Amino acid sequence: MRSRQTIARSSARRGRVFTLACGSVLAVLVLFFLALVYGLLAQLRSAPSARAASSSELFFAIRLTLLTATVSSILALAVSIPASYVLSRCRFPFRDAVDALLYLPIVLSPIALGAMLLVFFSTPPGRFWEERVFRVVFEVPGIVAAQFIVVVGLAVSLVKSTFDGIDPVYENIARTLGATRFQAFTRVLLPIAKRGILAAFLLTWARAVGEFGATVTLAGATTMKTETLPVAIFLSFASADVHRACVLILIALSLSLGVLFLVRRIYARSH
């Protein structure tokens, strides 16, 4: 019979082997990502081109992307805060169905969403909007609309999970102290949810910056008009300008890393 000590030793060894195996998978994944970045940098060094970096097209694409992503994510947040409040705090019929519907843009292909928008703007109410309010299809507002529809589900789910994580007892106490529902919302729930909402905004914004499928379907890919960063990357590859594409990818990568860093800082502070 094996002694108790031998059994304990062999079980500890098996535990170490398991951790090591999982760690190796993680290491391979990290190496894979680093290899991708290395490829990008190697490509940039091998074929330098002054034209790409100073191109006014490039700055146009960056400016347009930052502007549209900011507008669309502010709109998404403005919609998702009240929507998430109702979903998180109120009981009403078909609540789960409404909740599921709002997740649709997260799982549906962005091209399909863009195409649905395009189809909508060819219907009578859509045409009315185009003619009487402002033009959307193949215009800059089309980029905002495309980004909005893609990111709004993400914004709702992030804000809702922030609200869900806050015990309603805080609002209840506020109400027993004389606060109206609105005061409990603005003076208790929103301030407590501040960091979560900020993180939701940053993640939504980053997702909007990277939006391609719906944008290209609804707003098209017109140089110096509806050319966002992802569209510019696509166009550069399509015209075989790999160097320019790599510069654009590097910019997109830096933006994403910056946002992820900020989000992690926000979450770390709130815990």
Next chain:
Amino acid sequence: MLAVTDLSARAGAFTLEGLTLALERREYFVLVGPTGSGKTTFIRCLAGLHPVSRGGIFLGGREITRRDPADRNIGFLPQDYRLFPHLNVRGNIAFGVSVRGTPRGEREERLERLAGVLRIAHLLNRDTGTLSGGEMQRVALARALIVHPEAILLDEPFSAIDPGTRVRLWFEIKEILHALDVAVVHVTHNLDEASAIADRIGVLIDGRLEQVGARDEVLLRPATERVARYLGIRNIFEGEVARANGGKMTVRCGPVDLTVQGDAPPGRRLSLSVRPQDIKVIKPGQPLREDLRDNLFEGKVVSAYFCNDFCTVTVSAGAEFEMRFPSYIYRRHDLAKGKRITIGLRQSAITIFPAASPRNGHGPPG
């Protein structure tokens, strides 16, 4: 001051049924009951945070059953206090007067006064995350009291406080609330806490108020078998009246006959309970008090265990009797396991309730 009539409410599969209660001004009422008995649902109904399906709630003579929590003037102290994490101590306390638009001068005056009464003036600029359990409790009390509520609801207010500090705070908090002229509904499952501070106690079991009465009345004379069981009394015997004579009756409870005060007809089924503190060890030859003479039993010590300075001993004497006394009694009588002893039940301390329909409390028969 605060009155509840025939209050019913539903919470999922659970229901609160027909609660009726009236609190005097400055009364300190403690509601006890096992976990899941509906205590928190009840105070949520009072605060307006849970819908009432039937009955009424009245405060100072006006009905508030369907009023918004903001217009009830009832303070609420939740379990763990839940101070607003985004505000410091001052911001937390001033929240109520700030949302009500109280003028700044009055706001400051109320805040300073309460901070003085609750001795938290030195904490006003502190972050709530740095407070101890006791400090948090005072800040939460100040937050609830600053709007001058007519009644205050405390949900397990001492659960987040170290046991060492707790006992001192029981009396301090009661004194402070008494001085501030509010009626208090204090919910707890801690019987020691209830017996230390309550003016009156209510026992809520499975959504029904089984008994309401002065502190000693409830603790010494449970009205129903369910209350007796909740109070931890294990000496509950069911039996049938064998004979009754001149205000005394003998109830046959299986192998033992108990003599109790009362006058029920022979054949009536009854339940009897006696607190472990009311069973005494009888020394051979000891002169007996009148009260102990009728219920003497000889038996054997089955088990003994100690908790703090008290000892709980189980004696098998036909039925099993649980006794509790200070540890020195154990040593004095040398009550080791297996020892044969005589025990006596105090007749006046035996509580009687009908054996059937234990849900609704009735007085003792006769």
